[in-house]
Amino acid sequence: MEEQYGFVVAAYVVMWVGVIGYLVRLRRVSRAARRRLDEASRGAGRKA
Amino acid sequence: MSHAVPLESDSAAATGGPGGRGLEWFGVAAILMLVGAQALGLLTSPADRDMGHLQKIMYVHVPAAWNAFIAFFVVAVSSLLYLWKGQERHDLLAASAAEVGTVFTALTLALGSIWGRPTWGVWWTWDPRLTSTAVLLLIFVGYLSLRAFIEDADRRAQWSAAVGLLGALNVPIVYMSVRWWRTLHQIQSTPSTVDPEYVVGLRANAIAVLLVLVYFTMKRYRAARAERLAEQLEEQAALEGRGA
Numbered sequence: 001m002e003e004q005y006g007f008v009v010a011a012y013v014v015m016w017v018g019v020i021g022y023l024v025r026l027r028r029v030s031r032a033a034r035r036r037l038d039e040a041s042r043g044a045g046r047k048a
Numbered sequence: 049m050s051h052a053v054p055l056e057s058d059s060a061a062a063t064g065g066p067g068g069r070g071l072e073w074f075g076v077a078a079i080l081m082l083v084g085a086q087a088l089g090l091l092t093s094p095a096d097r098d099m100g101h102l103q104k105i106m107y108v109h110v111p112a113a114w115n116a117f118i119a120f121f122v123v124a125v126s127s128l129l130y131l132w133k134g135q136e137r138h139d140l141l142a143a144s145a146a147e148v149g150t151v152f153t154a155l156t157l158a159l160g161s162i163w164g165r166p167t168w169g170v171w172w173t174w175d176p177r178l179t180s181t182a183v184l185l186l187i188f189v190g191y192l193s194l195r196a197f198i199e200d201a202d203r204r205a206q207w208s209a210a211v212g213l214l215g216a217l218n219v220p221i222v223y224m225s226v227r228w229w230r231t232l233h234q235i236q237s238t239p240s241t242v243d244p245e246y247v248v249g250l251r252a253n254a255i256a257v258l259l260v261l262v263y264f265t266m267k268r269y270r271a272a273r274a275e276r277l278a279e280q281l282e283e284q285a286a287l288e289g290r291g292a
Contacts, residue, residue: 008090010162011163012108014155019082022148033274
């Protein structure tokens, strides 16, 4: 019985590691994209 | 020579803007719903006659698998639309859904492995369902690598659309593998094949993971749009610099 609980807990932990891990990655990617776009827009503005 | 219909230069939409906050609230609601659905499944479903409490792994494994399939369906439709209309937004949506689908496929395999160890006695076996799912994962890892290596936006979009379509064709094979071949894996878990006591928990978790999938895909799409707009501005600046 206890062994069964261990596998159930492990499954839910893996699910949340996946969800939270991808959320963190999304946050990083979004921030980097926004920064890159801001820099590119500023560069285009300077040229205009 | 560019043939694709480029994105409109709407940096507010790409980086967030007024709609960005709505998406974040949607994400918070999706995560809270996932917590609620998991609590419902864990606390209200009785132990299974054969599997005991291990049955509760179904509430994470099966929704992850279904939603990976939905993500790859979005990849297939968006890739077809890109090849037909040549609009970059379809390419970016396909890429965003492919990335999220890959995450859910990896989770499906990991969770299935954790479920397989106590029920089958092995972490992994070359069963048709497991093998076809692993092939699906490898195809989309290849898809994402392809996108990372091709610099020309048009070629990247065209090749990705072709690979995305081929990869999505594998989904019906994965789904039907448990009926077409003799497998260790049980037949598909759906509300019509599981015990009625588990249906509400399964549906609630499937909907919650679907909302998380929508949030992840939309958030990734916004970032992809911003990346592409920046790329276009950089290309334009390089061309003007060369012309000056």
